Amino acid sequence: MIIKKVFVLFEIFYLVESNTIFLPNLPLGEYRTVFERVYPCISTNRFQTNLYFSKRTSNITEIKGNFTMLKPLDDSYTFDVNFASWSLTGGWKPNAMVYTAKNACSNMKIFYGSAWNSLKEKFNFSSYNCPISPGTYISSGVDLKEIEHHNFPKVYFYGRYKLTMKIKDVKNNVHGCCLVVKSYPEMTVEEYGCRGEYRTVFERVYPCKSTNRFQTNLYFSKRTSNITEMKGNFTLLKPFDDGYTFDTNAASWSLTGGWKPNAMVYIAKNSCSSMKMFFGSAWNSLKENFNFSSYNCPISPGTYISSGVDLKEIEHHNFPKVYFYGKYKLTTKGEYRTIDINAESWSLTGGWKPNSM
Numbered sequence: 001m002i003i004k005k006v007f008v009l010f011e012i013f014y015l016v017e018s019n020t021i022f023l024p025n026l027p028l029g030e031y032r033t034v035f036e037r038v039y040p041c042i043s044t045n046r047f048q049t050n051l052y053f054s055k056r057t058s059n060i061t062e063i064k065g066n067f068t069m070l071k072p073l074d075d076s077y078t079f080d081v082n083f084a085s086w087s088l089t090g091g092w093k094p095n096a097m098v099y100t101a102k103n104a105c106s107n108m109k110i111f112y113g114s115a116w117n118s119l120k121e122k123f124n125f126s127s128y129n130c131p132i133s134p135g136t137y138i139s140s141g142v143d144l145k146e147i148e149h150h151n152f153p154k155v156y157f158y159g160r161y162k163l164t165m166k167i168k169d170v171k172n173n174v175h176g177c178c179l180v181v182k183s184y185p186e187m188t189v190e191e192y193g194c195r196g197e198y199r200t201v202f203e204r205v206y207p208c209k210s211t212n213r214f215q216t217n218l219y220f221s222k223r224t225s226n227i228t229e230m231k232g233n234f235t236l237l238k239p240f241d242d243g244y245t246f247d248t249n250a251a252s253w254s255l256t257g258g259w260k261p262n263a264m265v266y267i268a269k270n271s272c273s274s275m276k277m278f279f280g281s282a283w284n285s286l287k288e289n290f291n292f293s294s295y296n297c298p299i300s301p302g303t304y305i306s307s308g309v310d311l312k313e314i315e316h317h318n319f320p321k322v323y324f325y326g327k328y329k330l331t332t333k334g335e336y337r338t339i340d341i342n343a344e345s346w347s348l349t350g351g352w353k354p355n356s357m
Contacts, residue, residue, distance in 0.1 A: 030155055031184035033148050035061065038180045046070050047167050047176030054141065062141035067123060074131035077104035077175065078168045079111070086160035096161065104167055105130035114149035118142055158184050197321060202228065202311050208331075213237050221308065229308035234290060241298030244271035246278065253327040263328065272297035281316035285309055 038051045051065035078100060085096035101107035109116045109130070119125070122142040126133040160183045167176035205218045218232035245267065252263035268274035276283045276297070286292070289309040293300040 031158060033144075034183040035063075035144050036181040036183065038063065038178065041164065041177035041179050043166070043174040043177040045176075047073060049176070049178040051178070053144070056141065056143075061144045063144060063147065064139060064141050066136050066138040068136045069132060069134045071175075072131040072133055073105050073167070075103035075105050076169070078102050078170075079104040079107045080166040080168055081111070082164045082166075084162040084164070085157075086162075092162055096157075105132065111151060113151035115147045118146040118149070156184055160184075198325060200311075200315055202230075205230065214240060220311070223308065223310075228311045230311055230314065231306060231308050233303050233305040235303045236299060236301045238301055239298040240272055242270035242272050245269050246271040246274040248278070249331055251329045251331075253329075259329055272299065278318055280318040282314045285313035285316070 035053055038049075038053060040049050047070070048068040049065075050068065051063055054062050054064050056062050079102075081097075081099040082094055083097040084092040084094045087093050099111070101111075112119065117128070119142065120128050122139040123137040124139075125137055126135060161181070163180040163182065165176075165178050165180075166174050168174055202220055205216075205220060207216050207218075214237070215235040216232075217235065218230055221229050221231050223229050246269075248264075248266040249261060250264040251259040251261045254260050266278070268278075279286065284295070286309065287295050289306040290304040291306075292304055293302060
């Protein structure tokens with residue numbers, strides 16, 4: 001299949017620190033995990049957890065011991081997780097967070113995310129997939145940092161928690177139970193690095209070489225001291241549909257000058273639908289202000305003109321709300337069967353770095 005480039009769009013913008021980043025007085029944010037204890041709780045012992053924490057070095061703590069299964073761990077059970085939070089006046093308060101899911105084995109895999117791989121490898125489970133056969137699975141040590149690669153929210157309330165995990169049957173009998181006591185202290189400035197919540201400062205937007213099947217004739221215009229708008233038009237010579245691929249690449253500006261590519265890369269098929277998802281609520285603003293033929297895909301050929309879209313509306317996208325501060329060059333491309341969006345960032349030492357996103 002011949003690949004034809006359709007359009008390329010550059011956006012230059014800054015991600016700069018906002019007034020809301022790193023709020024030590026608020027009890028919510030990114031955290032690091034401090035594990036304190038792990039121990040079994042009352043059950044029929046069909047699924048046993050005989051685990052403990054061991055300090056290997058000043059920086060590395062491991063989980064050791066074994067899992068013993070007297071029956072296959074499969075999806076006939078329910079996985080029940082309950083977070084109790086430590087009260088400032090003392091004592092545990094249950095139900096700080098509750099997660100209950102049928103198909104226990106499969107949902108445990110989802111809950112643990114990448115950490116499941118580490119557990120499988122270090123404890124030598126009979127299979128990565130479900131069910132897990134009866135047996136005793138022993139490990140001489142798993143770095144707890146590997147266990148943090150789970151699918152639990154990365155932003156949560158700071159504090160001390162007791163996590164109770166149970167495996168139940170349809171009659172609510174508990175066949176496996178494990179307690180973990182851990183703390184979520186706030187991350188330090190050093191751990192945050194130079195990233196956080198940001199506001200966006202747009203500098204330029206301009207087209208680059210393409211076949212012009214999809215044309216972006218846009219510019220930024222200052223309406224007031226506080227409002228900058230994007231004006232111009234999108235011209236589509238063909239329907240913009242899901243027959244393309246959406247490819248985004250952000251280049252970051254290096255401290256030594258020049259753009260460094262691949263600061264972030266996002267590639268997705270079904271370009272029109274994927275762009276809608278990428279832009280989030282900003283897609284509504286673009287549709288309304290440019291009078292697209294439809295909110296949904298495909299968008300018909302035509303010239304769609306706007307007298308001005310407030311750039312603050314464009315910020316209501318689904319790009320991560322926490323990211324590294326800096327200057328970036330975002331490149332968007334379109335190709336037949338492939339739409340390629342490439343974001344380049346401005347290096348601190350000068351020059352564009354492609355593929356920063």
